[in-house]
Amino acid sequence: MSAIDYGERIPNNVDLAGDRALQRALEQWQPDYLAWWHEMGPEASSSLDVYLRTAISVEPSGWANFDYVKMPDYRWGIFLAPRDEARRIHFGEQAGDPAWQEVPGEHRANLRRIIVTQGDTEPASIEQQRHLGLTAPSLYDLRNLFQVNVEEGRHLWAMVYLLHRYFGRDGREEAAALLERRSGDGDNPRILGAFNERTPDWLAFFMFTYFTDRDGKFQLCALAESGFDPLARTTRFMLTEEAHHMFVGESGVARTLQRTAEVMRELGSDDPRAVREAGAIDLATIQRYLNFHYSVTIDLFGADVSSNAATFYSAGLKGRFEEGKRDDDHRLGGMTYRIVEAVDGRLAERDVPMLNALNEVLRDDFIRDSVAGIGRWNRVLEKNGVAARLVVPHKAFNRRIGSLAGVRVSPGGEVVDEQTWRLHERDWLPTADDRAFVASLMGRVVEPGRFAGWIAPPPVGVNRQPIDFAYVRFG
């Protein structure tokens, strides 16, 4: 079951050939996908030979296959983690029942919505990142960008397979619509806010893959608990790919900080202007980018009090992060959880029924996980003798969704009036000047082993190749 059949037009480990109608439907969607990739995928990339990994099985060793590929020829396909015949639903009202192999009628609409919402983020991120290849700081980075892009494309395939296989005609319509929405489009945008923001430069890309792909990790972990077994199995395999995306973000920011710290040491100065003049990105700008991507990403978890979240959990559709490791009753009736809201111009805590607060529970798990990596970034500064530290903004800062939307809160967690916000916004969020400066550093570096001046080389190459390996070949 775990071997992948690459003899098929659509590589898969789900015996697609055994279901002719489904195979035909997906083979009709495939050219539309490729047309979308040519139109909205990485710009001017079709003729490049890229050193990419392709899954050869869903076992952990299945990633061993690295080779040069032209991206339109990438073998996008359908891979599910192996089925556990004895698997049971392990949370919600139906805990203890066998996991569903087909969609229960009463949960059809909610499951479709969950799958479409997840699926929509995958092509969205490719659209957001499509210009970045033109300004890659090295071949190593260019290759990592493209690896992330083809894997997000495969994540779209994963969700489209579920829609086609389990949701009939509605599912096919939703699969078509996933190729019609466009990130940032005024008439037909992507579903979630953060996926309509621009990713205009490589600092934004690294912050995006650190924070927003990590949102992906937490959503996928929650779906990997689902009582709908095909969703659980497909998201489990997607998580192995997500780990690499977060690595690209974490190491990209770390290398940016490394270079900034080196420049600060050479200059003997922490003056942002001097750092900029020396061609590195000053820490204040990096902090503002962090503030932006962090706050926009934590909105993705949804409203802090949500009856949908309660329904999804009680119905067994979407669990908590690491549901199986928690030692409560996995039904959560009568339990409470503490949320933060603004009351009379101050932030205050309030206990609400935990079932309704599950978005907040997942957001707080995400926050713990992201804070750990920011600690690792700060160690880069510490090791280089820089006293300044990056700081995680308060979770009420710059929020657009839930109880905290519409109240102005500083990164330190102080409620401020509109005038104070406007006075300080330029210190807290990236300004047009910051973006223009970062953009001015972006220029494509294509000689093997060379890196743009604003970023340090990585400590090791991809797949044990040397750092000056030709990760991308220009035909």
Ligand SMILES: [Fe+2]
């Ligand atoms: Fe993804």
Ligand SMILES: [Fe+2]
């Ligand atoms: Fe991702």
